[in-house]
Amino acid sequence: MRSNSTAESAIHIALLLAAASRDGELAAQDLADFHDLSRLTLGKVLQQLKAAGVVASSPGRAGGYRLARDAREISVLDIVLALDGVEPKFFCREIRKNGPCRASSGYSKRCAVARTMDAATQAWRASLAATSLDDLMDMTGQEAPRETLRSTVDWLSSHVR
Numbered sequence: 001m002r003s004n005s006t007a008e009s010a011i012h013i014a015l016l017l018a019a020a021s022r023d024g025e026l027a028a029q030d031l032a033d034f035h036d037l038s039r040l041t042l043g044k045v046l047q048q049l050k051a052a053g054v055v056a057s058s059p060g061r062a063g064g065y066r067l068a069r070d071a072r073e074i075s076v077l078d079i080v081l082a083l084d085g086v087e088p089k090f091f092c093r094e095i096r097k098n099g100p101c102r103a104s105s106g107y108s109k110r111c112a113v114a115r116t117m118d119a120a121t122q123a124w125r126a127s128l129a130a131t132s133l134d135d136l137m138d139m140t141g142q143e144a145p146r147e148t149l150r151s152t153v154d155w156l157s158s159h160v161r
Contacts, residue, residue: 007083010045018071018133023160025064030159052082064161077128
C-alpha cells in the first residue's frame with residue numbers, strides 16, 4: 001500500500017524520539033538536522049504527530065519534543081494514521097457501471113476489485129498495528145551497522161535536553 005510521502009520521515013523521527021525518550025527531549029532543529037529534513041517538512045510532521053497524541057512538546061527556547069507515550073504503546077499504524085488519516089487507501093469510482101454496462105442493474109454494493117483492495121488495506125493496517133515503535137527500535141538496532149549505532153548514541157548524548 002502506498003502511504004503519504006512524509007510517513008517515512010515521521011516514523012524515523014518517532015524512532016529518534018524513542019531513542020532519546022529515556023533521557024529527555026530533542027529540539028526541532030536537531031531532529032531536522034539528523035535526517036537532513038527541511039524545517040517545513042519537519043514542522044508539518046511534528047504538528048500532525050502532536051495532534052494525534054504521538055509526540056508532546058515543551059514550549060520555549062529550552063523546549064523540545066518527546067514521545068507522548070511509551071514506545072511500546074505507539075504502533076507504526078498510529079504514526080501512519082497521524083499523517084495519512086483514516087481514509088481507505090483505495091477509492092472505488094464504480095467504473096464497472098460505465099461504457100456498455102451502464103444500463104445493467106443488479107450490481108453488488110462493492111465489486112470484487114473493491115473488496116479485494118479493502119482486504120489488502122485491512123491486512124496492511126493490521127500488520128502496522130501489530131508493530132510497536134519499540135519493536136521497530138529493536139529491529140533497527142539489530143540491522144544497523146555497529147558504527148551507525150555508536151554514532152547515533154554519541155549524537156543523542158550531545159543533543160538530548
